[in-house]
Amino acid sequence: MAHLQQETLESIFPGHSEMAQRMRAHDWAATPLGDPLLWPDGLKIPLRMLLTSRFEMWLGWGDDLRFFYNDAYIPTLGLKHGGALGQPFHQVWAEVYADVADQVAHVRAGEATWNKALLLLLERSGYPEETYHSFSYSPLYDGPGRVGGMLCVVSEETERVIGERRLETLRGLGMRLVGVGSRDEVRRALCDVFEDNPYDFPFVLLALDHGGETEMLACSAAAVPLADHRWPDGLLPAEHAVCFALDPEHDWPRGGWSVAPCEAMALPVPGIGDQPPFGTLIFALNPHRRGDPEIADFARLIAGQLSGALANVSALDAERRRADRIWSHSRDLIIVVDADSVFRAVTPSWTTILGHAPEDVVGRRFADFVVPEDLAGSLAALAKALGEADLTGYESRFRTIDGGFRWLSWHTAMEDGLVYAYGRDITDQKNNAAALAAAEDALRQAQKMEAVGQLTGGIAHDFNNLLTGIIGSLELMRRKAARGLTADVERYAEAATVSAERAAALTQRLLAFSRRQPLDPKLVEPAALIAGMADLIHQSVSETIRVRLDPPADRWVTRCDPHQLESAVLNLVINARDAMPGGGDLSIIVGAIAIGPGDAPIDQPAAPGDYVTIAVRDTGHGMTADVADKVFEPFFTTKAIGAGTGLGLSMIYGFARQSAGFVTIETMVGAGTTVTLCLPRASGEAAATGRRQDADFGRATRGGRIVVVEDEASVRAVIVDALQEAGYEVLEAIDGPSGLALLRDIGHVDLLLTDVGLPGLDGRKLAEAGRAIDPSLRILFVTGYAHRATGDDEWLMPGMAMLTKPFAVDGLVERVRLMLERDRPRLD
Template identity: 45%
Template sequence: MDDTGSARAELSDLQHQIAEARQRLDLTLEAAGAVGSWEWDIANQRLTADAHFAGLTGQDPLAFANGVPTTQFFTGIHPEDVRRIRIAVAGILAGAEVFSKDYRLLKDDGVIRWIHAEGRTVLDELDRPLRFHGTLVDVTDRKRAEEQLRVAQTAGRVGTFEHTDGYGTVAVSRQFCRLLGLHPTDVLPVRTINLLVHPDDRPIIDPKLPSTPQPERNIEFRITRADSGETRWLARRGEYLQDLDANGLRYIGVIYDITQSKRVEEQLRLANETLSESVRERTRERNQVWQNSRDLLAVVGVDGIIRDANPAWRAILGYELAKIIGRSFLELITQEELDAASRLIEFDPQRLLTSTDLSLTAADESLHWFSWDAVAEGELIYLYGHNITPERKQAEILRETEALLRQSQKMEAVGQLTGGIAHDFNNMLTGVIGSLEVMKRRIANQRYDDLDRFMNAAITSAQRAAALTHRLLAFSRRQSLDRKPTDVVPLIESMRDLLSRTLGEQISLETVLPADSWQAITDANQLENAILNLAINARDAMPEGGQLIIQVANKTLSGRDIRGIDGAVVGDYLRVSVIDTGEGMAPEVIDKAFDPFFTTKPIGQGTGLGLSMIYGFVRQSGGHVEIESALGNGTTVSLYLPRNAKTWAPSATDIGVVTTPMGSGETVLIVEDDASVRLLVVDVLEELGYSAIEAGDGDHAVPILQSGARIDLLISDVGLPGLNGRQLAEIARQTRPDLRVLFITGYAAMAASRSEFLEPGMDMITKPFALDDLATKIRNMVASG
């Protein structure tokens, strides 16, 4: 049989199926005349019904005429529909006015019939339900006709086509061409195909495919046949696939004629309009809102059990509705959000529409975020969940972008830091090198007068360089901190004279130091420097005089308190605030206050490292810094230092140890890779009366330590090539467990916290150090051994 004969045969089959659908439609309309009615006396819990009702439900008509218990209303209902109808009737008994449901009746012989029930309640003057009456009609044939129409829509010849993104032509089948009234061919232009589609309908071929595969549903459209000018209804379905030969997508689809089914649908629509207007409107609204909504809709009882849910639960979360209905809403909520979810579904008829953001766990264990609204009606709560997961993901992307921006700003700060360091160090090196060269020339010319002035200039420049190095380490949080429990109140009281002299007579100093202030875990020396720096900044902000307040307070920070504070954590802190009545700072100045080398002072009057050093010191101590300021209203800088929660008593080292006498020939092993530093330490040892042994690195020091030579003290740089100083000390104590160890460090990340780095019998001194300080350390450690 040729293609034309085959098409005619399939068209004949289609027409036969449509004729059968029409016949079933007629039977449906005829059966509608056999309507059963009922009346439910709500107060007396009695049900009366006519013979048609009894016949449809397979019960005794005489009993119904005399009245039966209301439970017999549900007799014969299919077990899978009973829960749904009971919930709907419960709504009527609670005050709802309209009842309209389709459900199945299961006959004794196993036959299933479809029933449409429609009813209303009669209310008294107080709006309380008195009676519930309505009608039943058998709609089994209508249901079957609808199913036949669904099958008929997919029957008949199917035309196939394939379109690759970026191409102006489409590969088509011969039947595709016949459905459009075109001469059979293998390839057609996109423009030619789409010109046949009604201008109000979606085109057959999408000129531009999406960048990623999209879900596809049936698309219906009208065409004007090219050969006859006849208008026909066609449907399209297909799917997007990754193209194997090109970088893009291709769409493989089919089209088929649905003109006849469209006509039958129109007839069914006209027939359904004979139902009551209220039922039709409610059905339409349910189909449009409940069935097609992209939001999660649910009906929840006062016990939190989901009574009903719309198809969006399956589409978004992957749950079958049968597994959602009858389940507690709270089972889908994360543990952290249970309280908020419980408040959302609390029964309160007077509650206005509320919104709560909650996440639900999907069937695949992923989290989806929804903005929930809840309304109470009767004893039910209606939930509306708008999917905000895409917005959450966009917010996460925004946070990641902001993090990248902050990283870029940090790199900009590093560049600024490098330039500032080079500028300041060049100035200081000029003072050191220039002074030494002048002294060298004068000594060569035997001119010894005025050498002290150049020596002092060199020492001053070197000390400035050392101070800058310490500030840089503080800014980078890499300085060696001696963190231990500290009573901050007496520390500040001991600084009062120094602060008063620093501030001058025009500025009054006030302190608020409660006696019950907590101890803080911090480095006392660094804290003193931080408070002094803040006091100097405050003084410079009050050129005409003013008031400076140093305030100490116990502070417990919660999750809400630390929101938006970089690096802050929940806990107990001792807050040290320095408050001035000066000029204040603009918001843009506050934003840059902790940046390295940022200063509002004229060139040469400020390094710009003061606040950045304080910030680094406090952050390294486990706390954080806050600035509150406004132009003309002064500035408050608060240091939050971690609270010491343990009892502590000062040791002899903390109180101060009396200087010990000179050495008596004890042996000290000095391990230092820098020859100049090693030379200075050896010279100090010899002046103190000690015997010195030198080693340039850990590898040369190990044999000495493992020998039988007497060694009373080990002095080692932390940052050695090969074995570092801490590893060398551990090796030494394997054979000399009581050996005293003094570490020298310029910078070592591992030694940032002395309390964690040092063991009993160990101490540390930071480069660059004064020779007198080194001598004192050595004498005390040897004497304490």
């Protein structure tokens, strides 16, 4: 039976810790709690948790909260360990129970409490000791809605709190001692710091040596009477740290405590090198931290800071004595000027730098020596130095005795209504800087010409190839026509058309690179757009390349031109394919990132915010760093001659910048390449995406009257012929004024088709005038360079559209048909 009882006690008090063994051995039957075998689960379960936890914990149970605690809590109890087990909580911590009694009442009512670094004066070491604890009180239930006890999880933070307080004291003293210029300022800094921290040292005195005499300085108002106190013999001056008892009959200042200190420490403030100490510090010791092993080191750090400050004061005194010698031998100008710009004093260096003797300068004004163009600025700078702030690096020109001038850089300080300034001759630096700026301008011009040469050379190369195809095909067509042969005309026309379309594509890439390409931005969901390109992507790569499309977790949208985005992705896919001739892995990953200030590339600044990312990653041969630095330049290519134009990545760069985004590249030789396109996230729902299909461009289903305004005769003839062939009534004008005359004279017009860049009256102003005549007038702009002509496309109003040159005839007719068949817009 005894063995069974022992096993049961071990289940209630589990483990081999000291407190588990003490609890199993305790006579609980002699307490109001009774036999542990009969205790409720509301007590036994938290007891098991307490005894198996390494966190400091105690719990109280019953009406008087009988005390249980674990091994981790033993250091907090100190001398009370052992005797506290099973005792009422209010007896265990009688000295602080009043501080937490209201919290105990809250817990009995079923409400948990929390304390952060609470000051508790615990008598765990034989006296009220300063301690800080973070702890929570939580109710323990003995049945539904009935609180039977409480659980405390505690963490002692005494060392942290006191350590941070002392560190802040040292930091504050150091900051206050910066720049002090006298012993009185040193004492004031010490007083300010210990007014903020009256706990470690209830009072502080500083005894300074003055030529064999001791000056006692009190660092708080309460300590002033101690300046005349008679201290133990041999204490002043102190040669090393000494602790001594304070007379308990004396009414000592108490600082931040309610009881007076009973001990004090005296230690010297070290002198410079082997010099004697500057004096002695007397610190009253905290009555609630007896035997503190770190207090002496803390006091020495304070003494060390004071020593450095007093050394600086001594050095400053010595500097003042040397000031006259510095004045006489300074190579820089040192001057004193009053509020009327009159020189009160100047150093002899004025003669060396400007040629005038000092006696010929003193008593005269700025205007006699400053270059006239700089006089107004110099007088304004003097006014600022007298009132607002010291000058730093203010530059002005002073005349020399031979009629020239020298550049001087001035630094000032103001005292007693006078400006003290020193000026450094920077004429040589100015001349060197001007020469360097001229050289940099020449270098930048050379670099611009090199870039222009590369750009024009690339354009000439590609356009000459394309023009050869167009001109050659037309020449052969003309020869065949002269001989009455028509068999190969279709083939030659097709060849000329293909070359012209390639030329149009080249101009679009150039516009994209320069961020001048007309775009048609829409809300686009990149993940859906790329999913719709899956077949095209697989068809564009070889069978040896494994393609992976990673759908994103967040289906974000962006506002951009979806066709340009398709083109950009396809370009990157083809580049990745060409980088893996032997096969590999190609991944297209759509994701999202948040861009903070300065996160975007330096050469592609972007506004902070959320961005959609489209990354194309390959496992190809990669690139070196110098090659990667050039990949966004136009006509730069790593491919063989004829294998690429070098405009693909530059087009993607321009598209990203024009869409308010940016593009990055990560690459390493042998480790593949990742190009990431980042576009700003937009709100709204993207329209359905899909590949464009060829339209059935037939004859117009209904007629209409169209005014065509185009200054280029050949272009105007093509447009007029195409629209007339489609069944429209077309009237034409060669410039803006004649177009406006037509709109005024002919009556109703269904559509105005106008070039943007017209002589006399541009297309945009013509459209505004036409809308003034007929607010419902539909308008189709055609242009080869929309951005330069208009600045942007946001000015397009309802019932207006833009068509970019070059365009297919069928595409023009279809755009006109769609605009005329659409319901007439309601224009308010």
